[in-house]
Amino acid sequence: MIRLFALACGLLCGIGMEISGLSNPSLLADFLLPAEARDITLGLGLLSALVTASTVLLVARNIGRPLLGGTMEKEAVLAAWKPLAGGLLFGLGWGLAGYFPLAALVALGLFAPGAAIFLASVLAGMILHDVAANGGKLNIEGIRSRG
Amino acid sequence: MLSSGMEQLASPCRASPLTATQNNCADFLKRRLCAEALSEEEESDLQDLLGIHSNVILGGALIGLALALLRLFTGRIMSASAMIGSLLGGREGLAAASIAFLAGLFIGPSILLAVGMAAPPPAETFWPFLVIGGLLLGLGARLGEASLFGAISGLTHRSWRAVTTFLAMLTGAGLSLALRQFLNNGGVA
Numbered sequence: 001m002i003r004l005f006a007l008a009c010g011l012l013c014g015i016g017m018e019i020s021g022l023s024n025p026s027l028l029a030d031f032l033l034p035a036e037a038r039d040i041t042l043g044l045g046l047l048s049a050l051v052t053a054s055t056v057l058l059v060a061r062n063i064g065r066p067l068l069g070g071t072m073e074k075e076a077v078l079a080a081w082k083p084l085a086g087g088l089l090f091g092l093g094w095g096l097a098g099y100f101p102l103a104a105l106v107a108l109g110l111f112a113p114g115a116a117i118f119l120a121s122v123l124a125g126m127i128l129h130d131v132a133a134n135g136g137k138l139n140i141e142g143i144r145s146r147g
Numbered sequence: 148m149l150s151s152g153m154e155q156l157a158s159p160c161r162a163s164p165l166t167a168t169q170n171n172c173a174d175f176l177k178r179r180l181c182a183e184a185l186s187e188e189e190e191s192d193l194q195d196l197l198g199i200h201s202n203v204i205l206g207g208a209l210i211g212l213a214l215a216l217l218r219l220f221t222g223r224i225m226s227a228s229a230m231i232g233s234l235l236g237g238r239e240g241l242a243a244a245s246i247a248f249l250a251g252l253f254i255g256p257s258i259l260l261a262v263g264m265a266a267p268p269p270a271e272t273f274w275p276f277l278v279i280g281g282l283l284l285g286l287g288a289r290l291g292e293a294s295l296f297g298a299i300s301g302l303t304h305r306s307w308r309a310v311t312t313f314l315a316m317l318t319g320a321g322l323s324l325a326l327r328q329f330l331n332n333g334g335v336a
Binding site: 002003004005006008010011013014015016017018019021022024025026029032033035040041044047048049050051052053054056057060063065066067068070071072073075076078080082083084085086087088090091092095096098099100101102105106108109110111113115117118120121122124125126127128129 | 250285
């Protein structure tokens with residue numbers, strides 16, 4: 001049931017991304033560092049998502065546990081520099097490629113070839129991090145199913 | 148609206164140049180329609196903004212709805228980076244719900260494409276930028292659990308970590324965009 005619901009949310013999000021056009025890689029440059037007129041599409045789309053999500057979550061504030069069972073996923077406790085450095089690296093990559101992973105998946109749904117290149121590189125970057133963090137070894141045991 | 152239109156009719160020789168709409172108006176009746184059209188042109192910038200960007204606002208709302216529903220019903224944070232990361236193990240392990248969400252994300256636009264409602268795939272960046280950008284982004288996503296909609300999700304409950312991540316992302320994006328412009332200009336800033 002959880003999987004089915006996650007699939008439905010994925011569909012909803014993917015359709016929302018496609019309607020808004022937020023998966024377009026050129027939007028970030030047009031918003032942050034425009035060559036000509038500024039295009040506020042990206043900021044407006046993210047703001048709309050934030051306001052909607054906040055409203056729905058605010059109305060349902062007293063739900064302590066997920067309605068379909070299981071536990072609420074929490075942010076991991078990290079050293080303060082990690083979100084900072086991670087965010088910076090994420091942003092550097094985002095600015096260079098124009099895609100973020102969710103947008104690339106949506107673009108992949110439209111069979112954009114660059115999105116596949118990008119997602120493969122993201123996976124490679126993640127593996128690179130895991131190998132470096134693990135003293136040069138890929139931790140296969142970490143891969144386990146929890147459904 | 149009508150009174151301002153009447154004023155315009157009473158003073159046909161205004162100092163300002165005639166607009167295209169006015170030029171097309173010949174007789175009185177047409178002029179009156181014209182005045183109404185003019186006053187519509189003068190409507191507030193906000194309405195203009197909402198009109199042009201209604202798709203973006205609607206799509207953004209759908210994304211936000213998906214984020215909130217996923218959180219309420221399954222407890223998961225809607226973060227594609229973390230979900231892709233969970234394919235490699237680590238904190239979340241190989242979670243089937245992640246795969247289901249990612250599949251939906253892929254299938255949704257495909258359906259729109261199949262019924263002819265999708266825009267053609269977007270113009271993409273020069274491929275070395277995609278490779279280097281992807282590597283950096285993957286590293287950052289794994290190091291700091293950074294992700295765009297993960298940060299948006301954190302912002303809904305005013306998490307300071309989400310604020311930090313979000314600002315760091317924008318800073319990084321600004322830096323690399325400046326670098327890209329620098330390279331596009333042939334190294335001459």
